[in-house]
Amino acid sequence: MFSISNEPINTEELKLKITDPRSGGFVCFEGWVRNHNLDNQQVNKKVLELHYEAHEKLAIKVGQKIIDQALEKFEINQACCCHRIGQLKVGDMAIWVGVSADHRQAAFEACEYILNQTKANVPIWKNEHYHDGESGWVEANL
Amino acid sequence: MKVTLEFYGRLKDQFSPTPLDVEIKNHASTIESVYLWMCEKHSIEPEVESIKPILNDTFANWDDVVSANDAVGFFPPASGG
Numbered sequence: 001m002f003s004i005s006n007e008p009i010n011t012e013e014l015k016l017k018i019t020d021p022r023s024g025g026f027v028c029f030e031g032w033v034r035n036h037n038l039d040n041q042q043v044n045k046k047v048l049e050l051h052y053e054a055h056e057k058l059a060i061k062v063g064q065k066i067i068d069q070a071l072e073k074f075e076i077n078q079a080c081c082c083h084r085i086g087q088l089k090v091g092d093m094a095i096w097v098g099v100s101a102d103h104r105q106a107a108f109e110a111c112e113y114i115l116n117q118t119k120a121n122v123p124i125w126k127n128e129h130y131h132d133g134e135s136g137w138v139e140a141n142l
Numbered sequence: 143m144k145v146t147l148e149f150y151g152r153l154k155d156q157f158s159p160t161p162l163d164v165e166i167k168n169h170a171s172t173i174e175s176v177y178l179w180m181c182e183k184h185s186i187e188p189e190v191e192s193i194k195p196i197l198n199d200t201f202a203n204w205d206d207v208v209s210a211n212d213a214v215g216f217f218p219p220a221s222g223g
Contacts, residue, residue: 031223052222053150053151054222055150055196055199055215055217057199058196058199058200058201083222083223094222094223095222095223115223118222118223119220119221119222119223120220121220122220122222123150123194123217123220124220124221124222124223125150125151125152125218125220125221125222126221126222127151137151137152137155137218137221138221139219139221140219140220140221
């Protein structure tokens with residue numbers, strides 16, 4: 001399942017969705033807002049907060065397709081991804097990906113696949129706001 | 143005919159932060175011709191290769207023809223995560 005959330009991501013709720021008695025392993029990735037980043041001129045900037053925006057309807061459609069592809073491509077049992085949108089502060093969770101599988105290797109690989117595909121293809125965009133008052137849309141960082 | 147143009151991500155800074163209602167004179171306009179017209183109007187270098195167009199909230203092709211009251215959107219490369 002792929003979802004978009006305006007509220008802080010509830011990881012316990014998501015984890016329940018991928019709990020499966022067939023699974024012997026669970027892998028998850030949490031992406032957090034860090035306090036620094038290179039801007040589009042490759043200058044290291046102090047990040048104050050981020051604003052994520054999405055085309056929600058197509059983001060869910062594309063994201064769900066990625067989850068379905070992962071379920072076909074890897075020997076996993078369940079997979080889930082949630083991306084936060086709106087205003088986020090340093091330390092807030094922007095994305096959560098969780099995968100459960102019989103064995104760990106497939107779960108690690110599927111988790112990375114879902115993350116990379118989501119970053120590259122799901123219509124979500126990040127606008128960074130810096131301590132110096134400037135802001136800028138971030139280019140894809142794949 | 144009236145068409146609504148929607149820009150996302152960094153394209154909001156380049157074109158418009160809110161949806162734009164525009165009047166298209168040529169009824170055989172494609173999404174690409176509308177986009178190129180907007181680029182010319184805003185003196186912006188077109189990025190047909192990297193931008194994905196949508197038509198009425200569905201992924202579209204650049205050569206799709208635009209009809210009256212359509213909503214045409216433009217996605218820059220994604221930058222989530």
